[in-house]
Amino acid sequence: MGRCTLLIVLLLLFNHIPALAKDRFDYEKTGKITWEVKTDEKMVAITFDDGPNPVYTPDILDVLAKHKAKATFFVVGTHAKNYPEIIRREVLEGHEIANHTFTHSNIIHDSPKLENEINKASETIEEITGFSPTLFRPVGGYYNDIIINTAAENGHHVVLWSWHQDTKDWKNPGVNNIIKRVISGVKPGNIILFHDSGGNRSQTIEALEKILTELEKQGYECVTVSEMLFRTQTKQNN
Numbered sequence: 001m002g003r004c005t006l007l008i009v010l011l012l013l014f015n016h017i018p019a020l021a022k023d024r025f026d027y028e029k030t031g032k033i034t035w036e037v038k039t040d041e042k043m044v045a046i047t048f049d050d051g052p053n054p055v056y057t058p059d060i061l062d063v064l065a066k067h068k069a070k071a072t073f074f075v076v077g078t079h080a081k082n083y084p085e086i087i088r089r090e091v092l093e094g095h096e097i098a099n100h101t102f103t104h105s106n107i108i109h110d111s112p113k114l115e116n117e118i119n120k121a122s123e124t125i126e127e128i129t130g131f132s133p134t135l136f137r138p139v140g141g142y143y144n145d146i147i148i149n150t151a152a153e154n155g156h157h158v159v160l161w162s163w164h165q166d167t168k169d170w171k172n173p174g175v176n177n178i179i180k181r182v183i184s185g186v187k188p189g190n191i192i193l194f195h196d197s198g199g200n201r202s203q204t205i206e207a208l209e210k211i212l213t214e215l216e217k218q219g220y221e222c223v224t225v226s227e228m229l230f231r232t233q234t235k236q237n238n
């Protein structure tokens, strides 16, 4: 690698990291994106992306029910359309359904296209459940002004996840690694990222069982993202 190329690579690398950190700080101040919630109350929000999946989601729902834990499912519109009975079960069991685009395509610069993806997904969810979701998670967790404003203009608040609570379960890193990642840094108000689709999710399910047992032992309550936002906002207003 030439000296010049190396310099450019280094510049790009160092430019990228502080830029992201600065963006988060700036965006957090606007209240337009939520990474996690500030609270002393022992609660966390467990979230699942990319479902529903006919093989894995029902097993995940069984584990959640056993532990009386509520979760938020950021569903893909086309999958919801294919498996409406799973969406209905999620709602019946007290979980939150949120928007993760209609086709899971990564649109970051085209507002009308993204608007179409968001609205088609929410219409599909509303047809199935009677409710239109209020939360949106962009594909790949990518965010910029176009994504945030398009979501907001269409009635959706952008929710990502706590940076230390990305389980990377889609890579199948091993059950113990998934457990360690969540438990070692867990704090009140964390938003934890799992996936209930996109490949074999057996590790996710096995890890979830143990994570929920440990969280219960530590006195944590697992609530939906909206519930966590609601509880902290009402506290601030009192």
Ligand SMILES: [Zn+2]
Residues within 6 Å of the ligand: 049, 050, 100, 104, 139, 140
């Ligand atoms: Zn996704």
